[in-house]
Amino acid sequence: MTNSAEHSWTHAGHGLPDTVEPAPNTTAIATGLQLPAGFAAIAGDAELGPAITTNLARVEKKLREAISNSDPLADATSRHLVEAGGKRIRPLLTLLCAHLGDASRPEVVQAAVVVELTHLATLYHDDVMDSAPFRRGAPTAHEVWGNSVAILTGDLIFARASILVSELGSRALGIQARTFERLCLGQLHETVGPREDEDAVEHYLSVIADKTGSLVAASGQLGAIFAGADPSFEDLLVEYGEKVGVAFQLADDVIDVTGVKVKSGKSPGTDLREGVPTLPVLLLRRDAAAGDSSAAELLKLVDGDLTSDSALADAVAGLREHPVTTESWKIARQWSAEAVAALAPLPEGVVKASLTNFAHAVVDRSS
Numbered sequence: 001m002t003n004s005a006e007h008s009w010t011h012a013g014h015g016l017p018d019t020v021e022p023a024p025n026t027t028a029i030a031t032g033l034q035l036p037a038g039f040a041a042i043a044g045d046a047e048l049g050p051a052i053t054t055n056l057a058r059v060e061k062k063l064r065e066a067i068s069n070s071d072p073l074a075d076a077t078s079r080h081l082v083e084a085g086g087k088r089i090r091p092l093l094t095l096l097c098a099h100l101g102d103a104s105r106p107e108v109v110q111a112a113v114v115v116e117l118t119h120l121a122t123l124y125h126d127d128v129m130d131s132a133p134f135r136r137g138a139p140t141a142h143e144v145w146g147n148s149v150a151i152l153t154g155d156l157i158f159a160r161a162s163i164l165v166s167e168l169g170s171r172a173l174g175i176q177a178r179t180f181e182r183l184c185l186g187q188l189h190e191t192v193g194p195r196e197d198e199d200a201v202e203h204y205l206s207v208i209a210d211k212t213g214s215l216v217a218a219s220g221q222l223g224a225i226f227a228g229a230d231p232s233f234e235d236l237l238v239e240y241g242e243k244v245g246v247a248f249q250l251a252d253d254v255i256d257v258t259g260v261k262v263k264s265g266k267s268p269g270t271d272l273r274e275g276v277p278t279l280p281v282l283l284l285r286r287d288a289a290a291g292d293s294s295a296a297e298l299l300k301l302v303d304g305d306l307t308s309d310s311a312l313a314d315a316v317a318g319l320r321e322h323p324v325t326t327e328s329w330k331i332a333r334q335w336s337a338e339a340v341a342a343l344a345p346l347p348e349g350v351v352k353a354s355l356t357n358f359a360h361a362v363v364d365r366s367s
Contacts, residue, residue: 056088073149074156077145094223097220099351101227101228114222121157121161123135124151130276175221183214200282214242217240218241233345246335250328272312340360343356
């Protein structure tokens with residue numbers, strides 16, 4: 001494998017512009033890292049904790065190297081989301097699952113960089129599609145530079161991910177290509193909506209399986225592959241990733257209507273105001289269509305003019321108290337439970353415990 005850090009990249013304009021200072025070293029990055037909820041078992045392990053933290057720092061450093069560009073505009077737009085932060089869940093899963101084999105292999109870190117770059121690329125596109133004003137507490141790229149620049153930046157970042165994954169071999173390239181295909185199809189199906197003969201809830205679950213579950217699944221799979229883990233672990237990690245990714249997104253749906261301001265800077269009810277389909281509203285429509293008068297009455301409010309903050313607050317409060325929110329949590333927790341069940345064949349240890357705890361944590365969030 002070629003070490004991408006040694007490339008000059010001059011043919012593609014890769015490299016730092018003169019005005020940008022070099023990224024901090026790995027040790028400095030590692031010092032400031034904090035593992036997301038659900039991964040406390042990693043931090044408490046004398047061997048795994050330092051190994052994961054050090055490799056996460058390497059991922060962070062290589063992320064910045066991968067998106068740096070000698071063109072000042074491309075450099076600024078590409079750095080926009082990287083510097084806004086993020087939990088780095090996908091690369092963390094890659095690094096964690098690599099400990100089912102030999103996690104010291106350099107390909108593991110490169111695979112972790114690939115999955116995070118792919119995720120970042122989709123965020124630029126998603127924010128344009130959703131007209132989202134904020135991402136990770138900062139104005140979205142399209143708000144700063146316009147839609148065209150934001151879309152092209154997403155394309156550029158995905159191109160960088162493709163270069164890195166091509167160095168990992170044809171199998172990794174195939175996984176990446178199929179995952180990106182599903183990401184695109186998920187966005188397409190969300191945009192056009194369900195067919196007339198298609199159940200709206202089932203359609204939505206398939207959308208988030210493609211848009212969220214597919215990349216989470218690929219993250220764990222790539223970690224296992226490049227660590228040389230037992231091949232029998234791959235399918236169960238894929239199943240786990242698909243299910244925990246769906247659980248994560250369903251929980252986000254419910255959080256949007258609980259009235260709690262989330263750390264991303266997204267205010268409660270944002271999805272309602274923007275007309276984004278989420279599980280609680282889809283269940284509300286189902287119940288209203290089945291003759292539930294309370295659902296029908298609340299649906300009038302949800303489908304009404306939510307421009308004013310007071311109207312939005314009333315809609316959020318109504319959904320928060322309606323049984324569809326409890327049902328939504330139940331569905332999310334079922335997906336989480338199925339993700340945990342998929343891990344049964346894994347050997348007992350910190351890796352399995354951390355994956356299990358993460359699956360529980362994604363549906364036990366209040367923010």
